[in-house]
């Protein structure tokens with residue numbers, strides 16, 4: 124089963140957070156990791172995708188070994204039959220991409236990439252790397268359906284691409300990088316591209332300084348939509364202040380009854396507070412489940 128990037132302090136999958144809020148690395152360093160049903164289902168779906176693509180691209184994978192592995196995956200409690208269809212959409216996308224070139228491309232599935240030249244101890248695993256001529260293709264499979272993921276300016280994809288670019292620089296002269304998100308259950312296929320030179324420039328001038336700050340344990344905290352997977356999202360004081368301030372100055376003027384127009388605006392402004400309240404409730408419930416007390 125693919126393992127999550129638990130060992131990288133500055134992982135590609137959390138780059139959106141640590142690039143925007145470098146202090147979150149220090150703040151969350153001692154907080155326990157938490158998994159979820161969704162994360163486990165995602166891991167099983169990735170294992171299935173890896174198996175199917177490995178069989179397709181690696182002639183040496185025998186039918187018996189394939190069937191055995193397939194049985195293992197299907198007996199996982201987080202496996203669901205509907206997974207076959209969604210994984211199939213991703214697999215089909217990668218196969219069609221490979222067939223779109225006039226000659227067979229280089230393909231690597233579940234490829235570990237190292238971007239520690241820019242991010243201290245930075246590495247990750249990218250779902251599929253493909254190279255043809257001067258073009259590099261990074262494809263990332265997302266099984267989640269809660270949050271639609273964009274390909275444009277996606278630092279996770281960009282860091283994977285940086286790692287792949289560095290790894291293949293001896294054998295290939297890559298000029299252009301294509302990055303794709305395949306998210307069958309939300310958003311479908313999203314594509315972005317960038318010149319290899321511009322990507323390396325981003326790594327040097329944007330990523331390197333932020334990664335150093337984050338790795339060194341800066342106090343610099345910035346609240347924003349990157350909090351979603353932050354382990355401190357219930358207990359971070361800045362996040363709490365931002366959520367509360369969204370409504371504290373709202374509608375202080377007369378008359379005594381709020382108008383429909385005001386209520387419409389209020390609904391929007393309450394959203395961050397509602398999400399924050401859910402995070403706090405979940406945090407408190409998790410604590411209570413471990414036998415700890417939440418005073419009051």
Ligand code: SF4
Pocket residue numbers: 140144146147150344345346347349350353354355356357359360361362
């Ligand atoms: S909750 Fe937001 S502001 Fe607080 S550490 Fe996490 S990302 Fe930074």
